[in-house]
Amino acid sequence: MTNDIQLPDSVTHVKLDDRDIYLLGTAHVSKESVADVHETVDKLSPDTICVELCDARFKTLRNPENWKNMDIFQVIKEKKALLLLAQLVMTSFYKQIGEELGVKPGAEMMAGVDLSEEHKITLVLADRDIQITMKRVWGHLRFRDKLKIMMQLGSSVFVSEKIDEETINEMKEKGNIENVLDAFSKEFPTIKRVLIDERDIYLSQKVRNSTGKKVVAVVGAGHVPGISKQIHEETALEPYREIPKSSWTTTFAKWFIPVAIVGIFVYFFTYSDTSKFKSAIYIWVIVNGVLAALGAAIALGHPITIVAAFFAAPLTSLNPLIAAGWVSGLVQAWIKRPTVADLENLPQAISTAKGFWKNSVSRILLVVVFSNIGSAIGSLIAFPWIIATFF
Incomplete structure (x- = not known):
């Protein structure tokens, strides 16, 4: 780092040919x-400021009223309920911390944006689109991990843990960050x-390809070690923008239980006695239906929504292209259509666990996710149970 300028300890200097990257x-x-962002930019007067934001997140921070247009x-139809719920949970987490510490989530990134506008400095939105990131995460996960995350995501809305600024600053320490990432x-x-x-x-390449001899990149502390290593190598970004397609193993696993269950039904109906056929049908309908309905009930869905989840789950579980939660979510949205006030109040509602259930918008998302969790668990329970009726 420069000898004549004392920068915050959170700044790492990287020399890239004849350029200085901070x-x-x-x-x-x-x-x-x-404060670190203001101090660093004021002392360095960089040619370019890069921030860890994509265009979508930038627009959300710049215009928090975007919720009204949802x-x-x-x-639900575009199968984005889980993605939106995940974003809401993270927004809620940061919002709670921000309220405790008196600072808005993303304020350090927006400080970089505001300083770039104030001093006529080139601004680079350096992060990958959040939709692509979330889709790549979901697309590469195994079914078991997807189910585990859905359950953790659902349970996380119940948790309200206070985090003070001392804890946050400890998390910024490089040693602690590496330990967290390892775990x-x-x-x-x-x-x-x-x-x-x-x-x-992705961030390293966006910073690397930015203009100017002196560049300040405002990024999460956990990204600094990786960026420092990757920035010296030129890497094509196209592969990291691709949405993963389902592999043949994933497709096979997704269709295996439905096809096997239908095959069992046909076998029992054709070659076995009627009692086994009826027993298999009852197991599949009751287990799938009850657990999906239970999920909708946990989300405090309307009674008609709960009934819809019960009847939809046994059928949708036999067709991987449709999910029980989509049906129950659409029914809930039709019965309890969100108002403009619900959309306007969404950022405030999600700041508490109770608010997730009271707000019509977030409740619909909970209905979708919990109904799907119930139906998925129901299939995993009913399948071996029906297989056991063979013996």
């Missing part, structure tokens, strides 16, 4: 990080690879 590692909700029916990598290696490692590459 990686400013931040916590995403921290007054200190906001079409919940379209979200995360062991628990969910696929998520860590797509969410962190791939974005290290």
